[in-house]
Amino acid sequence: MAQEKKQVEAITARDVDFAQWFTDVVKKAELIDYSSVKGMFILRPYGYAIWENMQAILDAEFKKLGHENVYMPMLIPESLLQKEKDHVEGFAPECAWVTMGGSEKLEERMCIRPTSETLFCEHYANIIHSWRDLPKLYNQWCSVLRWEKTSRPFLRHREFLWQEGHTMHATAEEAMAETEQMLNVYADFCENVLAMPVVKGVKTDKEKFNGAEKTYTVECMMHDRKALQAGTSHYFGDGFAKAFDITFTDKNNQLTHPFQTSWGVSTRLIGGIIMTHGDDNGLILPPKIAPVQVIVVPVAQHKAGVLEAADGLRARLAAAGVRVKMDDSDQSFGWKAAEYEMRGVPLRVEIGPKDMEKEQCCIARRDTGEKTFVPLAQLEEAVARLLDEVHHNMYAMAKKNLEDNSFTAETWEQVKEVLERNNGGFVKTKWCGSLDCELAMKEKVGVSSRCMPLEQSGTEGVCPICGKKCTTDIYWGVAY
Amino acid sequence: MAQEKKQVEAITARDVDFAQWFTDVVKKAELIDYSSVKGMFILRPYGYAIWENMQAILDAEFKKLGHENVYMPMLIPESLLQKEKDHVEGFAPECAWVTMGGSEKLEERMCIRPTSETLFCEHYANIIHSWRDLPKLYNQWCSVLRWEKTSRPFLRHREFLWQEGHTMHATAEEAMAETEQMLNVYADFCENVLAMPVVKGVKTDKEKFNGAEKTYTVECMMHDRKALQAGTSHYFGDGFAKAFDITFTDKNNQLTHPFQTSWGVSTRLIGGIIMTHGDDNGLILPPKIAPVQVIVVPVAQHKAGVLEAADGLRARLAAAGVRVKMDDSDQSFGWKAAEYEMRGVPLRVEIGPKDMEKEQCCIARRDTGEKTFVPLAQLEEAVARLLDEVHHNMYAMAKKNLEDNSFTAETWEQVKEVLERNNGGFVKTKWCGSLDCELAMKEKVGVSSRCMPLEQSGTEGVCPICGKKCTTDIYWGVAY
Numbered sequence: 001m002a003q004e005k006k007q008v009e010a011i012t013a014r015d016v017d018f019a020q021w022f023t024d025v026v027k028k029a030e031l032i033d034y035s036s037v038k039g040m041f042i043l044r045p046y047g048y049a050i051w052e053n054m055q056a057i058l059d060a061e062f063k064k065l066g067h068e069n070v071y072m073p074m075l076i077p078e079s080l081l082q083k084e085k086d087h088v089e090g091f092a093p094e095c096a097w098v099t100m101g102g103s104e105k106l107e108e109r110m111c112i113r114p115t116s117e118t119l120f121c122e123h124y125a126n127i128i129h130s131w132r133d134l135p136k137l138y139n140q141w142c143s144v145l146r147w148e149k150t151s152r153p154f155l156r157h158r159e160f161l162w163q164e165g166h167t168m169h170a171t172a173e174e175a176m177a178e179t180e181q182m183l184n185v186y187a188d189f190c191e192n193v194l195a196m197p198v199v200k201g202v203k204t205d206k207e208k209f210n211g212a213e214k215t216y217t218v219e220c221m222m223h224d225r226k227a228l229q230a231g232t233s234h235y236f237g238d239g240f241a242k243a244f245d246i247t248f249t250d251k252n253n254q255l256t257h258p259f260q261t262s263w264g265v266s267t268r269l270i271g272g273i274i275m276t277h278g279d280d281n282g283l284i285l286p287p288k289i290a291p292v293q294v295i296v297v298p299v300a301q302h303k304a305g306v307l308e309a310a311d312g313l314r315a316r317l318a319a320a321g322v323r324v325k326m327d328d329s330d331q332s333f334g335w336k337a338a339e340y341e342m343r344g345v346p347l348r349v350e351i352g353p354k355d356m357e358k359e360q361c362c363i364a365r366r367d368t369g370e371k372t373f374v375p376l377a378q379l380e381e382a383v384a385r386l387l388d389e390v391h392h393n394m395y396a397m398a399k400k401n402l403e404d405n406s407f408t409a410e411t412w413e414q415v416k417e418v419l420e421r422n423n424g425g426f427v428k429t430k431w432c433g434s435l436d437c438e439l440a441m442k443e444k445v446g447v448s449s450r451c452m453p454l455e456q457s458g459t460e461g462v463c464p465i466c467g468k469k470c471t472t473d474i475y476w477g478v479a480y
Numbered sequence: 481m482a483q484e485k486k487q488v489e490a491i492t493a494r495d496v497d498f499a500q501w502f503t504d505v506v507k508k509a510e511l512i513d514y515s516s517v518k519g520m521f522i523l524r525p526y527g528y529a530i531w532e533n534m535q536a537i538l539d540a541e542f543k544k545l546g547h548e549n550v551y552m553p554m555l556i557p558e559s560l561l562q563k564e565k566d567h568v569e570g571f572a573p574e575c576a577w578v579t580m581g582g583s584e585k586l587e588e589r590m591c592i593r594p595t596s597e598t599l600f601c602e603h604y605a606n607i608i609h610s611w612r613d614l615p616k617l618y619n620q621w622c623s624v625l626r627w628e629k630t631s632r633p634f635l636r637h638r639e640f641l642w643q644e645g646h647t648m649h650a651t652a653e654e655a656m657a658e659t660e661q662m663l664n665v666y667a668d669f670c671e672n673v674l675a676m677p678v679v680k681g682v683k684t685d686k687e688k689f690n691g692a693e694k695t696y697t698v699e700c701m702m703h704d705r706k707a708l709q710a711g712t713s714h715y716f717g718d719g720f721a722k723a724f725d726i727t728f729t730d731k732n733n734q735l736t737h738p739f740q741t742s743w744g745v746s747t748r749l750i751g752g753i754i755m756t757h758g759d760d761n762g763l764i765l766p767p768k769i770a771p772v773q774v775i776v777v778p779v780a781q782h783k784a785g786v787l788e789a790a791d792g793l794r795a796r797l798a799a800a801g802v803r804v805k806m807d808d809s810d811q812s813f814g815w816k817a818a819e820y821e822m823r824g825v826p827l828r829v830e831i832g833p834k835d836m837e838k839e840q841c842c843i844a845r846r847d848t849g850e851k852t853f854v855p856l857a858q859l860e861e862a863v864a865r866l867l868d869e870v871h872h873n874m875y876a877m878a879k880k881n882l883e884d885n886s887f888t889a890e891t892w893e894q895v896k897e898v899l900e901r902n903n904g905g906f907v908k909t910k911w912c913g914s915l916d917c918e919l920a921m922k923e924k925v926g927v928s929s930r931c932m933p934l935e936q937s938g939t940e941g942v943c944p945i946c947g948k949k950c951t952t953d954i955y956w957g958v959a960y
Binding site: 033035036037040041042043044045048049051052068069070071072073074075076077080093094095096097098099100101102103109110112119122123126127138142143145147159161 | 513515516517520521522523524525528529531532548549550551552553554555556557560573574575576577578579580581582583589590592599602603606607618622623625627639641
């Protein structure tokens, strides 16, 4: 590492190399650092603070809906992982295995949790006996580990932070309602908090979670017109309950298996925020989760009274509940403006001697670059209004990107043609429902199925591969 | 597992078998469940909620003092762990080792973090270059793993939740000030939040953290007169910085090593709360971290208007920011009273038809059992006052236990005699500072050194083993 002083360095332009732009941004905005363990990243204070803000909002929402947090062990004995066949087949190939404890070889090796269905099921078998014990609505905040071959900051970590909800219900209907409810929680969170519009849908059997009967997903479109699966909610039926011998006595005194769901989002969402909203100057953070919502920058700060005036604005905004900082370092004004732009701070408040005379300050928006002069008396009100406007504008821009790059096609050749012409995007077709046709799309066009949208047109058409008549709408795209 | 309905079962009396009482309480109050992995426990909703309340208070305090949260990888390559000699010697014997990733044997095995000094040092070497980069004040909330041979709920887990602060400073003085500051944060937290009086002190070289120059500790006395080390704060000097080649250019343009601290508390504190405050009826939770501060129990709830009145009280308390629940289940009043007593809920608010006539409710304190009738109009005020009184009374009772069982002695025979007569406690003696005498105390009396209290008398005396003249005060006791 060079001993050079940190500068606001140039960031690769998005249109030149989107992947490099992404890496530049996560490094230069100090979201992430690399560690000596391949595929495992350090979440630095600025990156972790985004996650903390996301956690606080989601956790409150989960609790409002009756969920409780728990903590399960991080290790799963191999025999426990193997209890549900589809599940172990999906996860065993990417498990990290603990084989030694201290200096002793373990009798049975254990994997670091790639997900915790098996641990929750074992616990549920112990604590669920009667219909009075249901529903169980548990959630866990933790890290999980999947031994991926390739890795990218936020998008694919060997270890990542997430939450995993695991619930048990007396009836299939209740479990299905929970699955759908949590999908909607994720969709609302993406749209109303992260300013990321979503397509809600159901995964095909090929793309669903290992062991689930049905996987719901929210899919987002990134600036480069690729898809990001932002969150998933799974319905398990009573498959795991049978494999783990979880039973309860129902109201008719019958021994019955309960019905199960699980649902999760991860730090991957931070990757989504970056790739949805960022521009060639760096990050643009949604105001509701930005660690710093307003940066106060004094102009000509050596002049009498400027620092005091700037600090006064900072204190007023802090008192109003705004996440605000002031930069009174000896860096130049230009350096500071560029630095906080790169870090995606939604609003910059400037105040200098001239502003003080006029009893005003200048507020610059990160999303549009627009500057407004605001009377000092109206500071709090103006900042609240502008933060709200920034959120809505960010959402509108992302929505436009989604709409401008969503297409409809009838044949696989059309799908290929439109994606090549547009350099990516989502294409909606009909689908006959067969795995063969899904695989053929991958082979012929290079796209995977994203989801069957919940909003189905109900019209009849033909499968773009086999030409059979069918009604199901499905989205295709290239995904992260 | 029997399919029986949960009852408020009898708890072993503390004086009959304190260890069994402890196990009964953690199981029956549903704080913890056992998992199929030896030594790894499940934190159930009620137990985890206590931790969440503790986290929220500590985290706010850390941030107020300028600390930032980060997240480091959970795996440490063996070569990285080995960089600091004392550190690896202490921790290697209790590491769990990952040797396989997917189906491939790893080139270098990695341990699951037992603590993260090595990872923080590696990162600090990358990001610290100039005096402008200091101090770095980082903290991490995570779980760590230590392959202990024996385990007990909360007191000794193979995996436990904790926070670990790791800071870097330009001077030894600053680092020492941080070490002491964080010890005081822990001491204040124990006393003002958990109602657990502490003895602040310094560990002997034998008892200090592996690799530290100096370890500060807060020691608490449990109801059974044994000691619990509640939190520690370590000063590292520049030992790790040298081992990890962490340097910065100081204000005089000299390349220098920074000075380091680390400090942590864990879910062990929950064990401390249970063993400090609990009684033969179960838990008694300090109001500031109790998941439920007030339970509202309707009396004769089938009578007209009772449930509505009870729910009205619940709603008023919730609006006042109290963590409150109502139990309107079909269990008997007696069952409910015993259940929430066992769960340690600080206050029980009762309301029935007679109370409604008199426009009053009855509030029962968990700590003293005392009941007060309170006019409905004064509900919020009375609850706030009583929660405060419960806290102070719990602290006073624990303080009395500490004082009544703290002794002074001059010879090792006296130490032995007083501890046998009193069945445990803390004994203060002088100490010459030699490891041999410390080991001899263990052998002859069966006690370990708890700490050299920060409050030193300064008087001269003799070492209880070798009889040399010395001035240092030290506490001895049996510890968890």
